[in-house]
Amino acid sequence: xxxxxxxxxxxxxxxxxxxxxxxYWFHYTLVAFAWLGVVPLTxxxxxxxxxxxxxxxxxxxxxDILSTENLLADCLQGCFVVTCTLCAFISLVWLRxxxxxxGAPQWLEQNQQxxxxxxxxxxxxxxxxxxxxxxxxxxxxxxxxxxxxVVGENPEIQxxxxxxxEEDNEDEEDAVVEDAAxxxxxxxxxxxxxxxxxxxxxxxxxxxxxxxxxxxLVFLEHVFWVVSLNTLFIxxxxxxPYHIGHFSIVGLGFEEYVQASHFEGLITTxxxxxxxxxxxxxxxxxxxxxxxxxSRRLLGVCYIVVKVSLLVVVEIGVFPLICxxxxxxxxxxxxxxxxxxxxxxxxxxxxxxxxLHWLVGMVxxxxxxxxxxxxxxxxxxxxxxxxxxxxxxxxxxxxxMIHLPIYRHLxxxxxxxxxxxxxxxxxxxxxxxxIKYLLPNFLPYNVMLYSDAPVSxxxxxxxxxxxxxxxLLEQGHTRQWLKGLVRAWTVTAGYLLDLHSYxxxxxxxxENNANQQPNNQHARNNNAIPVVGExxxxxxxxxxxxxxxVGFQPYRRPLKFPLRIFLLIVFMCIxxxxxxxxxxxxxxxxxxxxxxxxxxxxxxxTAKIHELYTAACGLYVCWLTIRAVTVxxxxxxxxxxxxxxxxxxxxxxxxxxxxxxxxxxxxxxxLLGLLFELVIVAPxxxxxxxxxxxxxxxxxxxxxxxxxxxxxxxxMGPQWWLKTVIEQVYxxxxxxxxxxxxxxxxxxxxxxxxxxxxxxxxxxxxxxxxxLGVTAEMQNLVQRRIYPFLLMVxxxxxxxxxxxxxxxxxxxxxxNDKYLVGQRLVNYERKSGKQGTSTTPPxxxxx
Numbered sequence: 001x002x003x004x005x006x007x008x009x010x011x012x013x014x015x016x017x018x019x020x021x022x023x024y025w026f027h028y029t030l031v032a033f034a035w036l037g038v039v040p041l042t043x044x045x046x047x048x049x050x051x052x053x054x055x056x057x058x059x060x061x062x063x064d065i066l067s068t069e070n071l072l073a074d075c076l077q078g079c080f081v082v083t084c085t086l087c088a089f090i091s092l093v094w095l096r097x098x099x100x101x102x103g104a105p106q107w108l109e110q111n112q113q114x115x116x117x118x119x120x121x122x123x124x125x126x127x128x129x130x131x132x133x134x135x136x137x138x139x140x141x142x143x144x145x146x147x148x149x150v151v152g153e154n155p156e157i158q159x160x161x162x163x164x165x166e167e168d169n170e171d172e173e174d175a176v177v178e179d180a181a182x183x184x185x186x187x188x189x190x191x192x193x194x195x196x197x198x199x200x201x202x203x204x205x206x207x208x209x210x211x212x213x214x215x216x217l218v219f220l221e222h223v224f225w226v227v228s229l230n231t232l233f234i235x236x237x238x239x240x241p242y243h244i245g246h247f248s249i250v251g252l253g254f255e256e257y258v259q260a261s262h263f264e265g266l267i268t269t270x271x272x273x274x275x276x277x278x279x280x281x282x283x284x285x286x287x288x289x290x291x292x293x294x295s296r297r298l299l300g301v302c303y304i305v306v307k308v309s310l311l312v313v314v315e316i317g318v319f320p321l322i323c324x325x326x327x328x329x330x331x332x333x334x335x336x337x338x339x340x341x342x343x344x345x346x347x348x349x350x351x352x353x354x355x356l357h358w359l360v361g362m363v364x365x366x367x368x369x370x371x372x373x374x375x376x377x378x379x380x381x382x383x384x385x386x387x388x389x390x391x392x393x394x395x396x397x398x399x400x401m402i403h404l405p406i407y408r409h410l411x412x413x414x415x416x417x418x419x420x421x422x423x424x425x426x427x428x429x430x431x432x433x434x435i436k437y438l439l440p441n442f443l444p445y446n447v448m449l450y451s452d453a454p455v456s457x458x459x460x461x462x463x464x465x466x467x468x469x470x471x472l473l474e475q476g477h478t479r480q481w482l483k484g485l486v487r488a489w490t491v492t493a494g495y496l497l498d499l500h501s502y503x504x505x506x507x508x509x510x511e512n513n514a515n516q517q518p519n520n521q522h523a524r525n526n527n528a529i530p531v532v533g534e535x536x537x538x539x540x541x542x543x544x545x546x547x548x549x550v551g552f553q554p555y556r557r558p559l560k561f562p563l564r565i566f567l568l569i570v571f572m573c574i575x576x577x578x579x580x581x582x583x584x585x586x587x588x589x590x591x592x593x594x595x596x597x598x599x600x601x602x603x604x605x606t607a608k609i610h611e612l613y614t615a616a617c618g619l620y621v622c623w624l625t626i627r628a629v630t631v632x633x634x635x636x637x638x639x640x641x642x643x644x645x646x647x648x649x650x651x652x653x654x655x656x657x658x659x660x661x662x663x664x665x666x667x668x669x670x671l672l673g674l675l676f677e678l679v680i681v682a683p684x685x686x687x688x689x690x691x692x693x694x695x696x697x698x699x700x701x702x703x704x705x706x707x708x709x710x711x712x713x714x715x716m717g718p719q720w721w722l723k724t725v726i727e728q729v730y731x732x733x734x735x736x737x738x739x740x741x742x743x744x745x746x747x748x749x750x751x752x753x754x755x756x757x758x759x760x761x762x763x764x765x766x767x768x769x770x771x772l773g774v775t776a777e778m779q780n781l782v783q784r785r786i787y788p789f790l791l792m793v794x795x796x797x798x799x800x801x802x803x804x805x806x807x808x809x810x811x812x813x814x815x816n817d818k819y820l821v822g823q824r825l826v827n828y829e830r831k832s833g834k835q836g837t838s839t840t841p842p843x844x845x846x847x
């Protein structure tokens with residue numbers, strides 16, 4: 001080969017590469033246009049066409065799909081519609097799997113068994129004829145069938161009778177088998193499938209092939225099927241329920257009330273689904289009455305789908321929304337608000353208001369469930385028998401939705417609303433009333449939506465999210481403290497009311513019970529537990545024992561047990577009320593609000609600030625104080641010398657941490673935020689004839705956010721020196737912090753680069769440019785535009801270096817394609833002296 005490639009070879013290879021790139025670009029553009037343009041746009045236009053309610057829209061649908069008006073908005077709305085239909089399809093498939101593996105409800109399968117019992121009766125009768133009555137175990141219907149068969153001692157007569165009976169009952173048996181097959185068709189279709197064929201189809205259809213990323217045009221067929229599926233799901237799951245609900249609401253005269261809710265479409269669709277569920281269950285009953293087995297099963301499955309969908313909406317949507325609104329109503333006096341204010345906010349922004357209340361309700365439900373899980377860790381198994389255990393591996397809420405009747409779900413929903421609402425009244429509304437009566441000047445809290453302080457609200461929110469909450473959630477040990485308080489309260493209440501055995505159990509009895517568990521398993525299965533008593537509690541314990549891993553712990557039942565349980569509930573309510581008063585006043589919010597206001601006054605002066613920030617600042621100080629006190633209490637038994645040694649070590653560690661925090665959490669974010677302000681924000685927001693103003697606190701807060709994003713991207717990216725240093729710092733932690741390593745390897749290089757990025761353009765603009773004798777306008781233009789200009793220069797240099805590397809790779813690729821004959825793997829042998837060179841095989845050198 002020549003020492004350098006000819007120009008024509010390079011040009012030919014470059015043209016080939018450009019042609020390949022253009023082909024791939026065209027194909028991927030077609031893929032993006034199909035999936036991001038055609039699919040959502042057709043879904044949106046079809047959705048609008050179906051819900052306009054006019055025949056002319058159906059006739060002009062092809063022209064509407066090809067229209068170029070509102071393309072971006074329709075594509076975004078279509079993406080939402082496609083997402084909803086995709087989630088509905090996945091939910092249907094998953095619900096089918098739940099029904100197949102978990103079994104259908106008993107009311108759906110009870111009529112299914114009747115034709116099968118007819119077949120069983122005929123088979124059992126034949127078994128009696130052939131083998132004798134003594135060899136067949138029959139139930140009462142089978143015995144009745146066997147009594148009609150004459151069993152004799154002569155085998156020839158017996159065989160003739162059997163043949164005659166088989167000929168007489170052949171038609172009837174075939175009819176019964178056909179009925180059974182028709183009735184069980186749905187179940188057989190669910191169960192009789194070939195796993196190998198599905199696996200082979202899954203291997204052939206990959207994500208690349210389905211989306212068209214493999215270079216083929218098969219994805220166009222998939223696009224057609226997705227558009228058809230979207231249309232079908234919109235028609236079945238949105239159009240039909242909406243119009244059913246709309247006609248029903250108009251017929252009943254409730255149209256004005258529905259329109260006043262600002263959620264006419266959602267409420268109308270839910271009403272349509274409710275009416276559809278009622279219609280399906282009525283039709284299912286009629287089909288069962290006239291023995292239409294296929295129709296009965298289909299209607300039953302459709303009713304299950306609608307019922308599960310409505311229950312999911314109630315559990316996830318309606319219940320948290322009720323909790324959120326009830327929390328807001330009970331806390332109006334704490335924020336000096338009225339129901340009229342909430343009505344005005346709902347009228348101005350109904351969607352945002354409902355979403356915020358739903359979010360608050362979800363947070364409340366989540367923390368309530370977390371507290372119940374903490375109670376289960378403390379209390380004896382069986383105390384909370386009336387609440388569902390979310391950690392139970394056998395607990396499956398979807399199976400409960402499928403199998404339990406609707407009245408039980410309704411009863412559970414009403415009970416949950418009563419319990420959650422009573423707790424809100426007890427822990428929020430009543431303490432606020434007491435605080436308003438005892439401390440009239442303490443409430444309300446200042447929760448204004450605007451601030452006249454020079455500090456930006458954004459910086460305070462970022463400070464709260466990036467500094468305060470991570471420390472409280474990750475290292476606050478809140479769960480351990482709360483668990484200790486719950487255990488202490490349980491022990492106190494148990495000894496005061498003589499319910500220690502009931503609440504916590506007896507350790508000795510638990511150990512004896514664990515030792516005798518294999519011997520008493522049969523007695524447990526027979527519910528022979530005289531200690532507990534009878535009733536719903538005993539039934540629940542029997543259910544728990546059938547699960548296997550959950551063991552029952554017996555307890556001692558004292559005298560006047562119901563009265564003691566009632567006193568326990570009263571004591572619990574009083575404790576919750578006092579705890580809520582303490583949390584709202586002493587020592588948390590009084591100390592946190594006043595201490596937070598005192599600390600925030602150094603920052604903001606006399607300006608009013610959102611009470612959330614003052615409370616967060618005060619809570620952070622409270623947490624630091626409590627944490628220091630608990631650490632000192634843990635060191636007390638070790639002696640004064642050990643305490644002084646620990647204090648010395650921790651003081652040194654705190655000093656190192658403060659130095660590192662000043663550098664990495666103070667200087668670096670400030671420089672980074674200021675550089676971002678100069679490069680991006682100021683050129684875009686401030687005209688040339690105005691002077692930009694910089695707020696250090698806001699720049700620092702934005703720099704904290706940018707620094708965390710850059711660190712996360714660095715840790716996810718390829719291996720280089722910054723990623724290695726950050727991983728080493730994370731591995732050392734705070735206890736083994738290496739100040740010299742952090743300053744030399746991390747802080748100094750980063751700060752140097754940031755300072756150079758800030759200072760060099762400023763020196764050029766303010767020191768070098770005036771020496772050239774340019775006008776004042778030109779100097780101002782250079783000063784304002786030099787930072788983005790240098791950013792563009794750096795980006796162009798990066799692009800050019802990337803293109804140079806790509807051209808070198810293309811050069812090697814062209815050279816190998818034209819001149820490379822083959823490759824051979826040769827063992828590497830280290831050459832040492834003349835002997836090593838003489839022993840080298842000459843053939844390998846020639847190759």
